[in-house]
Amino acid sequence: MFTLTLLIMGIAPLLGLGAQQKRYTVLIDPAHGGNETGVLADKLREKDLTMNIALLIRQEAQKGTNFDIQLIRSTDRTITILERSKAVGELHPDCLLSIHVNAGFGKKAAGYELYFPGFRQTVAGGGDSTAILKDMEKNSYLNDSVRLAQHIQASLEMVFPRKGRGLRDAPNPLLDALTIPGLIVEVGFATHTEDRRNLTDEEIQKAVARALVRGLREYFHKAP
Numbered sequence: 001m002f003t004l005t006l007l008i009m010g011i012a013p014l015l016g017l018g019a020q021q022k023r024y025t026v027l028i029d030p031a032h033g034g035n036e037t038g039v040l041a042d043k044l045r046e047k048d049l050t051m052n053i054a055l056l057i058r059q060e061a062q063k064g065t066n067f068d069i070q071l072i073r074s075t076d077r078t079i080t081i082l083e084r085s086k087a088v089g090e091l092h093p094d095c096l097l098s099i100h101v102n103a104g105f106g107k108k109a110a111g112y113e114l115y116f117p118g119f120r121q122t123v124a125g126g127g128d129s130t131a132i133l134k135d136m137e138k139n140s141y142l143n144d145s146v147r148l149a150q151h152i153q154a155s156l157e158m159v160f161p162r163k164g165r166g167l168r169d170a171p172n173p174l175l176d177a178l179t180i181p182g183l184i185v186e187v188g189f190a191t192h193t194e195d196r197r198n199l200t201d202e203e204i205q206k207a208v209a210r211a212l213v214r215g216l217r218e219y220f221h222k223a224p
């Protein structure tokens with residue numbers, strides 16, 4: 001088996017097979033759904049907007065990228081955080097984007113925000129090497145999450161110039177349970193008049209979807 005693998009690896013470049021052959025899987029989590037509407041502001045319902053953007057991402061990615069998009073939900077149904085985490089565990093995708101719409105911090109708050117899982121200290125207990133190794137493994141997902149966030153941010157910046165509110169880490173039950181790179185993308189504020197107008201515009205939704213696909217493509221393209 002080892003020899004065969006070496007042989008294939010050896011001739012792959014000659015056949016033009018290589019990095020472009022690798023296909024990745026991206027899991028998109030359209031946040032909320034069903035009984036859980038998420039943010040409501042004017043005619044905007046978070047659960048509908050996250051669904052629209054997720055479907056547009058899938059459509060956009062079908063135009064020829066090296067990754068497949070899977071959706072945690074493709075209809076308007078209630079899913080708990082635990083079920084979402086389970087879906088991640090079953091599919092074990094290369095990364096996860098959870099799409100949300102922001103609200104609050106006063107009516108002036110506007111723009112998009114990216115959250116990645118928080119870095120954690122090595123668990124207490126000193127000499128437990130298994131725990132330390134597990135931690136190191138976790139930190140590599142975290143580093144990749146930050147790298148993914150940087151690509152997504154650069155890409156969203158083209159749609160919403162100077163509207164980025166930065167990359168943040170925050171405790172979140174879905175992100176904290178991940179063993180893969182993942183982000184929460186808050187695409188804008190439902191409570192801000194201009195953001196709300198933008199986000200309910202189908203052309204802008206498409207532009208957001210295109211930006212997220214572009215960010216993902218860059219992230220995989222530059223994978224170490």
Ligand SMILES: [Zn+2]
Binds near residue numbers: 031032038046100101
């Ligand atoms: Zn939300």
